[in-house]
Amino acid sequence: MYATTLAGTRHAFPDLKSVLAAATPLRSGDVLAGVSASSMEQRVAARYVLADLPLTTFLSEAVVPYETDEITRLIIDTHDAAAFARVAHLTVGGFREWLLTAEADGQALAELSSGLLPEMVAAVSKLMRNQDLIAVARKRQVVSAFRNTIGLPGRLAVRIQPNHPTDNPTGIAASILDGLMNGCGDAVIGINPASDSVETQILLLRLIDDLREHYAIPTQSCVLAHITNTIAAIERQAPVDLVFQSIAGTQAANRSFGIDLAILREGRDAALSLARHTVGTNVMYFETGQGSALSAGAHHGVDQQTLETRAYAVARAFQPLLVNSVVGFIGPEYLYDGKQIARAALEDHFCGKLLGLPMGVDVCYTNHAEADQDDMDSILTLLGVAGVNFVMGVPGADDVMLNYQSTSYHDALYVRDVLELHPAPEFEDWLMKLGILDAAGRLRDPLLASDASERLLSYRGAAR
């Protein structure tokens, strides 16, 4: 039992997960799950309770039972007590204050990551305003590498997401070329396939690989199919760079995705066995999103943001190249409007970074959410300031296969321009060599870049 009395009114919470849920900023998914605070005062009361809890509370009380959930076991069994020692004496409120000090610099935060449980990180985020989430995340640089280096200071990578409603190879190649000519594609060239067949996956992998080899592009490719399909593709000698999988924060939610920790391990081993990486050995690409556990009926009465942070504990066990919170994709029953999506985007980025993950965010929304391009501009700018590792690049922001709106190649150019951010260094060199960027690293005017345009647009590989 956790309780506090505010101006004569007693607020009591039966367990730790109720405190966490009630302390969470309002969002529709927690209301749908029936775990949200019953009043605005109760929400703040829960934050008073949370602020006074010692961080060590989270080592003794699990929000999802250890006995029945392999994610809880992973979290507890891999906890690094030595790294935790530096903050072990703090309460959640004291931890927030320490994070904001100069003492908590990039190196201190990096050394702390393995000592933090996801629930501690989720807890402190609930006491933080948006500016706190930005200020602290900005200090925590996480660098990962495959054929290029992602997450360095002053850099922002972009995934080319060239989806097509029927996986048409020429159409997909066209979207990729458009992205490359706009300086995107350093995070990954990653296709969500419309078909779930392994044959299609292999065809698309060959398509990107031919194009990448043809122009000697220092980047990596991915077809975002189920991990069991990707393992099957590897067995059939397909050119797999990254292994993709959607993950969630409970064992039951992961089971609804058809995965467990063992199959993730198998996928990673299979990708490493191909030894296609050149600069670094990060071979996994994970996607997550608040609400996925509730949507699978596997949330155990825990709020969606805490469960999302537990998904990051799954991710960090596999040293990924990219972790992408697809924040607004799930719809208004989980994140209702632009305000809720913005808050969730900053929370996810902060929590992932504090746990040591190379976080990107798919800044996005669906047509039944209360959001528009202006909201996306604000969120993208906030995340750029916060130091997000990568964002999506979808032609014209309109994903014609998944039917939602993400950030566009133009949006990526905007945020790189106003915040003076550069592509991954190896990729930037390639863009200059091809003449897409000028010697100062600026994107050339479209008409002046015509040599490069002609070279890229004349590519016929897709028609083979």
Added chain:
Amino acid sequence: MTDSASKPPAVDPWRRLRSATPARIGLGRCGPGLPTRALLEFQLAHARARDAVHEAFDPGRIVAGLNDRQTRVVSSCAPDRQTYLQRPDLGRRLKEADAGLLTPRDYEVAFVVADGLSSPAVHAHAVPMLRATFDRIGDWRVAPIVIACQARVALGDAIGALLGVELVAVLIGERPGLSAPDSLGVYVTWNPRPGRQDSERNCISNIRPATGLTCELAASRLAWLMNAARRQRLTGVSLKDSSSLPALQE
């Protein structure tokens, strides 16, 4: 829009590639930004999709279109659009007062016309889709057509159970995309009762004569699914669609 930077070049190098994808490629740039025409085209598409989500559903239009058939108009427990969007659980439950409208006889199949996330899709395609289906399903004993407001797919389970049918087909407005604000979907469920999982349904989506599936083709697939479900006494992942009908027109 007179800025020379926003004019497409005389020979548009993107023309060949644009025919291969509906994606918004080769839009051109003004500095890092979008040319004004592309900016407005996106806003128009988004406005149409938003209007589609919020356009009021008019069950009377469906009743009038089916004037030779018996119809029943019911509602879910979601009283308005805002609640509907945030509470999918309420959209799946039948309003208690409407249960009395649905009584069992020796019906085999119930058709439910549900607004879902796009009233325009339902207004435009539900009646022709049903007519094309009636032409193809021969001896099935059909319950009165149920028209459901603020409805999710699973509301069909409650409706089918009350009508005592073996199979329910829910025609529902799909979530609008920028390029398709008026797509209709059909979900087919054997032995409907509350608590059915999505994995126990079969779906025909993207019914939209202009760029997707025609009503005639979709009705042929639906008739095939209904007969296959009756033979195998199930729907869902175990019932693979091998009707050998194309998903899209070539």
